[in-house]
Amino acid sequence: MLRALLYLRLTSLKNQIISRAKRLRQLKYLLGALVGGAYVYFLFFLNFGGASGSRGAARTAATQALAALPSPEALTQTLPLIAAVSAVLLLGIVILAWVIPSNSRGLRFTEAETAFLFPAPISRRTLIHCKLLSSQFSILFTSLFFTLISNRWTFLGGNALTHAVGWWFVLSTLNLHFTGAALTLSRLVEGGVSPLRRRLTVLGGLAVVVGLTVAWVWRDLRAPDAEDFAGVAPFTAYLLGLLDHGVLGTLLVPFKFVVGPFLAPDARTFLFALAPALLVMLAHYSWVLRMETSFEEASLAAAEKRSATLASVREGKRVFASTHTHTHARPGPFYLGSSGRPELAFLWKNLLSTATYFNLRVLATAAAIILVGSKWFLTGTTPDIRAARVVVGMISLAAGAYVLLLGPHLARQDLRGDMPHADILKTYPLRGWELLLGQILAPVAILTGLTWLCLLAAALTLQPTGRMALTFTPPVLWAIALGIAAVTPFVGALQLLILNGATIIFPAWFHSLRAAGPGGGIELMGQRLIFVFGQFIVILTALLPASLTALALIFATQWLIGATAAIALATLVVLVVLAGEVWCALWWLGERFDRLDVSSELRP
Amino acid sequence: MIEVSGLTKRYGGFTAVRDLSLAVQPGEVLGLVGPNGAGKTSTLRCLAGIIPATAGNVRIAGHDISTDPVAAKRALAFFPDEPRLFDYLTIRQHLNFVARIYGVADHEAIAGPLLEELEIADKADQLPGELSRGMKQKLAIACGLLHRPSVMFFDEPLTGLDPLGIRRMKDSILKRAREGAAVILSSHLLHLLQEVCSHVLILKKGEKIAHGTLPEISAQFANGESIVSLEEIFIRATGGSEH
Numbered sequence: 001m002l003r004a005l006l007y008l009r010l011t012s013l014k015n016q017i018i019s020r021a022k023r024l025r026q027l028k029y030l031l032g033a034l035v036g037g038a039y040v041y042f043l044f045f046l047n048f049g050g051a052s053g054s055r056g057a058a059r060t061a062a063t064q065a066l067a068a069l070p071s072p073e074a075l076t077q078t079l080p081l082i083a084a085v086s087a088v089l090l091l092g093i094v095i096l097a098w099v100i101p102s103n104s105r106g107l108r109f110t111e112a113e114t115a116f117l118f119p120a121p122i123s124r125r126t127l128i129h130c131k132l133l134s135s136q137f138s139i140l141f142t143s144l145f146f147t148l149i150s151n152r153w154t155f156l157g158g159n160a161l162t163h164a165v166g167w168w169f170v171l172s173t174l175n176l177h178f179t180g181a182a183l184t185l186s187r188l189v190e191g192g193v194s195p196l197r198r199r200l201t202v203l204g205g206l207a208v209v210v211g212l213t214v215a216w217v218w219r220d221l222r223a224p225d226a227e228d229f230a231g232v233a234p235f236t237a238y239l240l241g242l243l244d245h246g247v248l249g250t251l252l253v254p255f256k257f258v259v260g261p262f263l264a265p266d267a268r269t270f271l272f273a274l275a276p277a278l279l280v281m282l283a284h285y286s287w288v289l290r291m292e293t294s295f296e297e298a299s300l301a302a303a304e305k306r307s308a309t310l311a312s313v314r315e316g317k318r319v320f321a322s323t324h325t326h327t328h329a330r331p332g333p334f335y336l337g338s339s340g341r342p343e344l345a346f347l348w349k350n351l352l353s354t355a356t357y358f359n360l361r362v363l364a365t366a367a368a369i370i371l372v373g374s375k376w377f378l379t380g381t382t383p384d385i386r387a388a389r390v391v392v393g394m395i396s397l398a399a400g401a402y403v404l405l406l407g408p409h410l411a412r413q414d415l416r417g418d419m420p421h422a423d424i425l426k427t428y429p430l431r432g433w434e435l436l437l438g439q440i441l442a443p444v445a446i447l448t449g450l451t452w453l454c455l456l457a458a459a460l461t462l463q464p465t466g467r468m469a470l471t472f473t474p475p476v477l478w479a480i481a482l483g484i485a486a487v488t489p490f491v492g493a494l495q496l497l498i499l500n501g502a503t504i505i506f507p508a509w510f511h512s513l514r515a516a517g518p519g520g521g522i523e524l525m526g527q528r529l530i531f532v533f534g535q536f537i538v539i540l541t542a543l544l545p546a547s548l549t550a551l552a553l554i555f556a557t558q559w560l561i562g563a564t565a566a567i568a569l570a571t572l573v574v575l576v577v578l579a580g581e582v583w584c585a586l587w588w589l590g591e592r593f594d595r596l597d598v599s600s601e602l603r604p
Numbered sequence: 605m606i607e608v609s610g611l612t613k614r615y616g617g618f619t620a621v622r623d624l625s626l627a628v629q630p631g632e633v634l635g636l637v638g639p640n641g642a643g644k645t646s647t648l649r650c651l652a653g654i655i656p657a658t659a660g661n662v663r664i665a666g667h668d669i670s671t672d673p674v675a676a677k678r679a680l681a682f683f684p685d686e687p688r689l690f691d692y693l694t695i696r697q698h699l700n701f702v703a704r705i706y707g708v709a710d711h712e713a714i715a716g717p718l719l720e721e722l723e724i725a726d727k728a729d730q731l732p733g734e735l736s737r738g739m740k741q742k743l744a745i746a747c748g749l750l751h752r753p754s755v756m757f758f759d760e761p762l763t764g765l766d767p768l769g770i771r772r773m774k775d776s777i778l779k780r781a782r783e784g785a786a787v788i789l790s791s792h793l794l795h796l797l798q799e800v801c802s803h804v805l806i807l808k809k810g811e812k813i814a815h816g817t818l819p820e821i822s823a824q825f826a827n828g829e830s831i832v833s834l835e836e837i838f839i840r841a842t843g844g845s846e847h
Contacts, residue, residue, distance in 0.1 A: 349697075
């Protein structure tokens with residue numbers, strides 16, 4: 001039976017590789033593969049060679065810094081600590097598997113597998129073997145990928161082979177543990193144990209371990225003092241004393257066994273580390289096989305849920321597969337009458353598809369909190385409060401820039417989300433530009449609201465001192481803030497038009513990215529890179545005329561009419577330029593959408 | 605009401621529809637039949653303005669779909685085989701949205717009886733995710749009928765409907781035709797066409813091989829027999845294969 005399952009896996013893998021190779025005949029995939037391949041090469045392979053690599057000139061500064069960190073003596077001191085900390089991390093992951101179990105984590109069958117394998121004359125044990133076998137393919141791939149990353153951590157010692165095998169031990173053991181935990185929890189559920197009771201039991205056990213450790217530290221080990229924080233060596237020694245002894249030390253032993261092969265600095269240590277790691281893995285394997293419990297129902301539900309989630313991602317309704325599903329009806333964001341501009345119908349519809357907290361009431365509340373909070377900040381004169389004011393102001397500015405520049409990639413309540421409905425959209429009695437304008441209104445409103453909040457916080461908290469205060473007087477600062485606030489919707493609209501325009505001008509590229517869902521291979525990674533780079537170039541080009549005009553105007557007129565008035569004048573001109581660009585983009589892209597042949601373009 | 609002349613649709617080197625001409629008057633129901641890949645869906649999508657025709661002219665209620673698409677689309681409704689609904693809008697909100705798009709001033713007065721007729725009035729505040737396949741289909745139909753279209757295109761309208769739903773759908777199509785709508789529907793269910801359609805057009809490999817009223821088509825492929833079923837006509841006309 002396992003031969004048949006192996007055949008299924010290998011044939012699927014072979015066909016996947018062949019189909020991916022075949023599609024490279026299409027320009028979009030070929031370009032994507034070239035760009036993606038170059039990215040991977042420069043990111044990983046240029047430095048591949050590990051500790052003995054001699055391409056120092058090509059190394060990044062970060063890699064050089066990492067490589068230069070430990071001396072051999074320091075390595076012998078640091079490795080046990082790294083092993084202990086890694087073991088603690090693994091312990092944390094394992095605890096999470098018990099406290100917050102995922103139905104799909106342990107029993108990951110696809111819908112096709114459940115359809116073919118569950119009704120087939122296969123024993124439950126063989127199904128588990130099938131699952132373990134299936135997961136080995138992804139574990140092997142992930143191990144290789146992680147090896148590419150970890151091979152640059154030259155301070156660890158070892159080589160690519162020991163790292164790959166080490167990762168394989170870690171990932172395989174974790175996978176076995178997840179499977180065992182899922183099966184055990186299924187049995188507990190069958191036995192009538194509630195999720196709350198299960199969580200309380202796990203957390204109670206954890207509390208006991210923590211309590212015993214604290215008690216042991218209190219009794220046998222001294223509490224940390226200033227000397228322990230005097231340097232790396234004393235701090236390392238203190239932590240090792242804590243993690244290597246007592247209850248915690250005993251609890252971490254199997255986890256240290258698991259990470260042993262990966263952290264082995266040389267071949268001899270590696271060989272010695274293999275046996276304990278193998279022992280832990282075999283113990284897990286034995287545990288999983290002994291769990292004779294019904295898991296089919298949970299697997300079916302998980303497979304259906306995963307399939308629905310993936311479909312949702314492919315339709316562009318979600319960016320990340322883990323985003324929760326919206327399932328509750330709610331009233332419209334505002335009254336939508338039967339007559340009036342049809343674009344507002346799209347704003348109304350798309351606001352309904354966002355999270356409930358994107359509304360005017362929340363925006364006003366947040367603005368009020370910022371106003372009250374900043375008042376307290378402004379009245380405080382101690383150095384601490386002044387410093388905090390600067391920090392809050394800078395964070396607000398950075399957050400505003402982040403929302404404005406990267407927000408359009410996340411706020412997808414526009415044509416990108418509605419492209420699967422393109423055939424219905426095209427039957428509406430609307431011009432392309434009307435439809436496109438309507439589609440981008442919701443994300444523009446959301447991003448503008450968020451950016452304005454950040455801007456408000458920054459304007460209220462950032463108060464220049466010294467010579468800066470002479471130039472950036474309060475009226476000038478407010479003129480700048482209001483100017484930025486005024487152009488924000490237009491910059492957001494331009495960003496969104498670029499992204500929506502990409503789906504109209506290159507629908508086949510968009511479709512291939514959407515159809516792939518998350519991940520999807522090196523060629524799709526390359527396509528995404530091309531898109532991001534293209535967007536960056538286009539937005540820079542679009543903002544350049546307005547920015548240059550604004551700077552020239554401020555420089556030329558501030559001597560005559562004052563800085564505040566010059567900024568206001570420049571803002572007006574920038575608004576005119578940006579509005580013109582938005583209108584041109586809407587008109588041109590609208591024409592393109594009208595001519596878009598959804599049947600021939602949206603083919604993978 | 606629907607006038608098509610020389611309609612051609614090509615995808616690269618492949619011709620899906622070749623030089624198709626037809627006319628459907630108010631009150632007529634034209635059944636579009638043909639083997640898989642005959643070009644039925646491409647034809648319907650060209651007529652509804654979803655995809656551009658490579659050549660030819662399409663006039664909907666007197667408006668050219670390529671030069672005056674907004675006016676033409678205001679008069680038509682397209683019903684795809686799979687209902688395309690917005691996940692976050694309830695039935696009532698779908699109708700509200702469509703009313704604004706089409707500028708249906710008295711939409712609440714129309715929507716109430718429409719939902720009653722389609723038997724989904726009690727589900728008006730539910731999301732599509734909470735509806736069965738048939739209910740979703742009914743919602744899509746309600747959205748299409750809200751602006752009282754004079755031209756309707758149905759692509760496999762009975763897919764996924766239960767027997768009662770099929771009966772209601774047939775009645776609904778006939779009712780709209782009696783009220784003066786011009787209807788084109790594509791379906792593989794020949795008994796539906798026999799019951800609903802006044803005219804039939806048979807397509808094969810993108811070309812029209814027969815077009816006329818049911819008696820005319822029957823006479824064309826009867827070979828001297830007095831009673832010939834549409835199924836038999838279809839098999840004789842298409843040669844019994846996709847190719």
